Amino acid sequence: MAMPRLTERVGDYIVAAILFLVGLSALILSQNMPAGAFGEVGAGFFPSILSVSLCLVSVAIGVSNLWRRDGQKAIHIAYRNSWWIVGGLVIAAILFDPIGALPMIGLYVLFLLKLLSKLGWIKCILFAAATAAGGYVLFDMLLGIPLPRGMFF
Amino acid sequence: MEAFQYLYNGFASLSWMNIFYCFLGVFWGTLVGVLPGLGPMAGTALLLPLTFKMDPTSGIIMLAGVFYGAMYGGSTTSILLNMPGEVASIMTCRDGYQMARKGRPGPALVIAALGSFVGGSLSILALMFFAPPLAQVMLKIGPGEEFSLMVLAMLLMSYVSDTSKLKTLAMAILGMLLACVGMDPFSGFLRFSFGYSEFAEGLGIVPIAIGLFGVSEIMVNAENILTMEVIKPTLRSLLPKWKDIKDSGGPIIRGSFIGMIFGFVPGISHVTSTFVSYAIEKKLAKNPEEFGTGRIEGVAGPESANNATTGTSLIPLFVLGIPAIPATALYLSALLVHGINPGPQMIQDHPQVFWGLIASMYIGNILLVILNIPMVGFFVNLLRIPYCYLVPTVMVACICGVYGASFKSIDIVTMAIFGVIGYLLRKFKFDLPILVMGFVLGDRIEMSFRRAMSISEGELSVFFRSSFSKFFIIAAVVVIVLQLIAWLLGFRRGQQEDAD
Numbered sequence: 142m143a144m145p146r147l148t149e150r151v152g153d154y155i156v157a158a159i160l161f162l163v164g165l166s167a168l169i170l171s172q173n174m175p176a177g178a179f180g181e182v183g184a185g186f187f188p189s190i191l192s193v194s195l196c197l198v199s200v201a202i203g204v205s206n207l208w209r210r211d212g213q214k215a216i217h218i219a220y221r222n223s224w225w226i227v228g229g230l231v232i233a234a235i236l237f238d239p240i241g242a243l244p245m246i247g248l249y250v251l252f253l254l255k256l257l258s259k260l261g262w263i264k265c266i267l268f269a270a271a272t273a274a275g276g277y278v279l280f281d282m283l284l285g286i287p288l289p290r291g292m293f294f
Numbered sequence: 295m296e297a298f299q300y301l302y303n304g305f306a307s308l309s310w311m312n313i314f315y316c317f318l319g320v321f322w323g324t325l326v327g328v329l330p331g332l333g334p335m336a337g338t339a340l341l342l343p344l345t346f347k348m349d350p351t352s353g354i355i356m357l358a359g360v361f362y363g364a365m366y367g368g369s370t371t372s373i374l375l376n377m378p379g380e381v382a383s384i385m386t387c388r389d390g391y392q393m394a395r396k397g398r399p400g401p402a403l404v405i406a407a408l409g410s411f412v413g414g415s416l417s418i419l420a421l422m423f424f425a426p427p428l429a430q431v432m433l434k435i436g437p438g439e440e441f442s443l444m445v446l447a448m449l450l451m452s453y454v455s456d457t458s459k460l461k462t463l464a465m466a467i468l469g470m471l472l473a474c475v476g477m478d479p480f481s482g483f484l485r486f487s488f489g490y491s492e493f494a495e496g497l498g499i500v501p502i503a504i505g506l507f508g509v510s511e512i513m514v515n516a517e518n519i520l521t522m523e524v525i526k527p528t529l530r531s532l533l534p535k536w537k538d539i540k541d542s543g544g545p546i547i548r549g550s551f552i553g554m555i556f557g558f559v560p561g562i563s564h565v566t567s568t569f570v571s572y573a574i575e576k577k578l579a580k581n582p583e584e585f586g587t588g589r590i591e592g593v594a595g596p597e598s599a600n601n602a603t604t605g606t607s608l609i610p611l612f613v614l615g616i617p618a619i620p621a622t623a624l625y626l627s628a629l630l631v632h633g634i635n636p637g638p639q640m641i642q643d644h645p646q647v648f649w650g651l652i653a654s655m656y657i658g659n660i661l662l663v664i665l666n667i668p669m670v671g672f673f674v675n676l677l678r679i680p681y682c683y684l685v686p687t688v689m690v691a692c693i694c695g696v697y698g699a700s701f702k703s704i705d706i707v708t709m710a711i712f713g714v715i716g717y718l719l720r721k722f723k724f725d726l727p728i729l730v731m732g733f734v735l736g737d738r739i740e741m742s743f744r745r746a747m748s749i750s751e752g753e754l755s756v757f758f759r760s761s762f763s764k765f766f767i768i769a770a771v772v773v774i775v776l777q778l779i780a781w782l783l784g785f786r787r788g789q790q791e792d793a794d
Contacts, residue, residue, distance in 0.1 A: 163471075179752030202461060257516065
């Protein structure tokens with residue numbers, strides 16, 4: 142079976158559905174918060190109002206899409222580089238504390254260079270090392286932001 | 295005359311350190327405007343954690359410099375590359391790049407810088423003269439009026455948005471919902487924390503802003519890594535002819551006034567002012583068909599307009615505590631971190647912040663002309679750095695900047711998640727800046743509402759008591775009705791087209 146083409150119109154339906162689910166989830170979670178009374182509004186009142194509003198607006202987006210004439214332009218999101226950049230970022234974040242900022246920044250920069258360029262390993266390693274060192278000097282030493290040392294330092 | 299006295303005090307209290315921070319801000323802003331991959335929002339968000347350790351005056355001076363610096367920097371890439379470094383420089387591409395192709399990049403760059411200088415200077419004058427008396431008037435507003443005003447501001451922003459009104463409204467509501475994460479300021483109840491203590495303080499503005507604007511921008515640019523061909527002007531070729539200066543005079547003045555008006559109204563973005571200025575110059579020109587082929591008026595007007603928004607856009611922030619444009623939402627965060635509540639009391643209680651900022655903006659404006667004209671060669675050479683080197687450098691800055699804001703590596707994950715959200719929302723044409731505005735204003739809207747209800751002991755009439763409040767509520771209803779009418783007209787037009 143062929144995959145449906147992702148167009149602006151289809152994308153609007155998907156995002157509207159996701160927003161509706163976010164609103165609905167927030168509404169359900171808000172029921173566990175004290176709503177209070179008008180004279181002393183509780184913690185759950187405002188989130189409830191906002192979640193109901195989000196659900197209504199997302200339904201309105203979906204409904205208004207029904208008679209939309211344009212929106213057939215294809216939208217491409219399957220760009221390998223873009224997703225690898227953010228995937229690498231998540232792994233870098235998870236390993237930031239245990240491995241340490243300096244090695245993790247170096248590894249991430251090396252990964253990005255090999256992903257985005259045709260440079261050889263030596264140039265990439267040198268640039269990665271320089272960026273990690275530069276980042277450490279700028280943020281840790283000059284700006285006083287203590288970066289995690291990790292298990293190696 | 296009093297304003298000049300206060301301004302003199304502002305200059306007198308400006309230390310060399312503050313001037314240095316001003317220089318840092320405008321230099322970083324110009325870099326951010328010139329280089330693809332960040333943009334003024336992410337660029338400002340990156341500096342935000344650094345301001346937490348500074349004096350509030352120094353912090354705001356530096357952050358303000360980023361914004362108007364980026365306006366200047368964005369015009370450089372528009373003229374030399376046909377690529378707007380910042381969204382507000384889109385109109386400059388049309389005629390600026392054509393002038394560069396005809397061998398006249400220098401006059402385009404110089405007139406853009408001069409127009410930005412004049413627009414920025416006039417805007418600062420407006421801030422100086424209008425903000426203090428307006429603040430005196432606004433001292434009369436209480437939490438009820440504050441709530442009505444902020445709701446009106448959010449509705450107005452969604453109404454004047456360039457994208458779909460419903461999508462913009464959805465983003466505003468989502469932003470306000472995200473602001474609910476964390477401890478309720480009144481009762482201490484933990485909301486949407488899912489048992490994680492990391493979320494007790496709520497989501498941070500820094501990872502959200504850098505993720506939505508910085509990481510998503512990198513993801514978009516990584517789709518097609520291009521080698522850029524840059525037109526490089528020589529220093530001698532920078533000199534404009536007398537005719538260029540004569541032809542630019544009118545557009546610069548008109549653009550400045552357009553920008554000042556647009557900057558003042560919350561929701562109408564500085565980008566819109568550049569479109570309006572361009573349209574007006576084209577209308578007034580003897581040969582409008584020449585616009586788009588390299589007319590100097592097409593550069594002078596829009597560039598003056600976009601810089602003229604910088605000063606007046608601070609008026610709603612300082613006088614009402616409402617950010618008129620997304621960049622000022624981050625200044626709001628910076629002020630709140632320092633315990634300064636922007637609003638009518640701010641100019642009275644913290645005059646050194648307000649007048650120090652104004653004095654620094656005059657200096658910053660001059661610094662920008664110095665940076666952008668003789669140093670244009672330096673910034674142009676930066677554009678030749680292969681993108682594969684820029685991306686890792688920018689990502690490292692994002693990681694360290696986000697970590698520096700809270701010292702929690704979970705915020706780097708938050709930044710990545712919002713990077714994905716920002717990337718997908720951009721693709722489907724949802725308004726990202728309004729999401730940040732909703733996030734920043736969400737807490738204040740809720741607090742105003744709850745305070746008003748507490749004072750009035752549950753009486754909803756508190757929102758209709760004063761004439762200010764009645765005006766804001768009626769204006770909000772008018773905006774909603776206008777939106778419904780626009781939607782219905784669109785629906786009926788669609789049905790008619792179907793019938794035809």
